[in-house]
Amino acid sequence: MQSEVMFAGFGGQGILLIGKILAYAAMEEGFEVAWIPSYGPEMRGGTAYCTVVISDRPIGSPIIKNPLHLVAMNRPSLEKFSNIVRPDGVVLINTSLIPIGSGRNDVSELKVPAVEIATELGNVKAANIVALAAFVARTGLVSTETLKKCVKQEFAKKPKVIDLNMKALEEGIRAAS
Amino acid sequence: MAKVLMKGNEAIAEAAIRAGCLNYFAYPITPQSEVAEYLCWRMPEVNGVFLQGESEVAVAYMIFGAAAAGARVFTTSSSPGISLMSEGISYLAGAQCPAVFVNIMRGGPGLGGILPSQADYLQATKGIGHGDCRMLVMAPATVQEAAEMVMKAFPLAEKYRNPVMILGDGLIGQMMEPVEFPDDLKSEPTNKDEWATNGMDHRKSKTRNLVRSLFLDPVVLNNNNLVLKEKYEKMKDEILFESYNTEKDYRILIVSYGTMSRVCRTAVDMLADEGIHVGLIRPQTLFPFPEEAICKAVTSSGCKLVLSIEMSMGQMLEDVQRSVLGACPVEWYGKCGGEVPTPEEIIDLIKARMASL
Structure with missing residues (x-):
């Protein structure tokens, strides 16, 4: 069994980071993982995306034409990638910045106002963690317990923001239910 | 040590340290700059040296100097940077000094692009430097393998007293995968008295080590190159x-x-x-x-x-x-x-x- 998740949004939204946290969590649960960034001549405010591959077998191609899931944090990302998601995948839509749907009836849409939720918690920067938590809660790719552990680990050097991110996790999980 | 999630570039950097290499000279270039980024804080932790050269040409000769002194040394670069190092690599081969070169390839020719490529195959395997110069080339397919090949490369370079290259593409450098390192591999070149200009006092043999690739006598040069040829043939043991x-x-x-x-x-x-x-x-x-x-x-x-x-x-x-x-x-x-x-x-x-x- 192999799942691939594409995370996409603006540079600065913490897209690569949430991809990395998911990869870490899956590794902790014993899966084979690969995290593949889009790297190229990027600019501030441009698009950023990465793909996380999670498998119970050694991972072959790191190049994924059709990922199973998509986490879209801004409108250009949804417009660009919603058509490549495989049927029955989950498409997370950050409705705070995306006023449209995926236009697909063969995927499961998960609408989360990630920016609003994070702003209410006191810091818009946590929108990525809200989205990640909601996505994990919906797909069950890893347990939310492992996810919590890995988020704590990721921010271990910035203890001041751990509380905020733990709250963001809880709210994300709630948004998915 | 437990598995950690690392970019290929970071794993290459850590692997060199685990192999006991405490000298890194380099000049930044995409898509391998994370090696330098990692080693600029990691080298001081292990009392190693990271020195950014003024160009790749200079870097190759910093490598030559450290290798001639018997130190484990390596550099990383990407395609156009390796071209600039080419002259120095040939000098290392000619003088029979060991060092490790990592090429995280990008597209070419010229400045080309910064995305993954394997277009330096012929350069690495057949034309890495002028003269009868060859080097052992290993190509990893995973982050774990990249780390393992780097750790193997140092003893191999010393065994053959010749540069060794790790040839990866941009994706190997940029991708993150789990990697596991052995706890301690640190070692020193065991045969460095064969070539290193590290002083005579401790040596049993009282012949001087001369680091040179200039042999004006055609018979001497021919004999030197026959020695190189024999080594290149012997490298088949490592296939x-x-x-x-x-x-x-x-x-x-x-x-x-x-x-x-x-x-x-x-x-x-x-x-x-x-x-x-x-x-x-x-x-x-x-x-x-x-x-x-x-x-x-x-x-x-x-x-x-x-x-x-x-x-x-x-x-x-x-x-x-x-x-x-x-x-x-x-x-x-x-x-x-x-x-x-x-x-x-x-x-x-x-x-x-x-x-x-």
Whole structure:
């Protein structure tokens, strides 16, 4: 069994980071993982995306034409990638910045106002963690317990923001239910 | 040590430290700059040295200096940077000094692009420097393998008293995968008294070590190069490759290395699910090349076609043709602008070629 998740949004939204946290969590649960960034001549405010591959077998191609899931944090990302998601995948839509749907009836849409939720918690920067938590809660790719552990680990050097991110996790999980 | 998630570039950096290499000289270039980023804080932790040279030309001679003094030393760069180091690499080979060079390839020629490529195959395996200069070249396909090859490269460079290259593509450098390091591998070159200018006091032999690649007497130069030739031949002991699905009856054999080989492996798996068997050989050493293994895979099967699939315009192709010795046709497939072909593309290619066999 192999799942691939594409995370996409603006540079600065913490897209690569949430991809990395998911990869870490899956590794902790014993899966084979690969995290593949889009790297190229990027600019501030441009698009950023990465793909996380999670498998119970050694991972072959790191190049994924059709990922199973998509986490879209801004409108250009949804417009660009919603058509490549495989049927029955989950498409997370950050409705705070995306006023449209995926236009697909063969995927499961998960609408989360990630920016609003994070702003209410006191810091818009946590929108990525809200989205990640909601996505994990919906797909069950890893347990939310492992996810919590890995988020704590990721921010271990910035203890001041751990509380905020733990709250963001809880709210994300709630948004998915 | 437990598994950690690391970029290939970071794993290469850490692997060098685990191998006891405390000298890193480099000049930044995409897509391998994370090696320098990592080592600029990590080297001081282990009392090592990271010095950024003023250019890749300078870096190659910093490497030469450290190697001549008997220190473990390495550098990392990407395609245009390796071209600039080429002169120094030839001097190292001529003077028989060991060092490790990592090339995380990007597209070319010229400045090319910054996305993954395998277009420096011929440079690495056949034209890394002027003169009768060759180097052992290893090509990793995973982050774990990149780390392992770096750790192996230092003792091999010392064994042969010759530069060794790790040839990865941009994706190997940029991708994160779990990697596990041995706890402690730290060691010193055991044979450095053979070449190092490290003083005479502790040495039993009282012959001077001279670090030089200038031999104006043609007989002496010829003899020196015969010594090099013998070493290049002996490097065949280090040939490594991986066979995949070759126990099956196949009519097409793929030869592919690095990231490209992983894509091919997925294509082989997907085709096997449809009942179509394709063999795959992945060279892990590119020089020396696993020619006998490829020849055997062709002659001992019903193989009718060999495909050299690479992210270049068909460079390894020549080595594959040489290995097959005309036993069956060898064709090239690939891309080299920075896009990595997908498994679906490879499957379409195989099916189209199957139909015409």
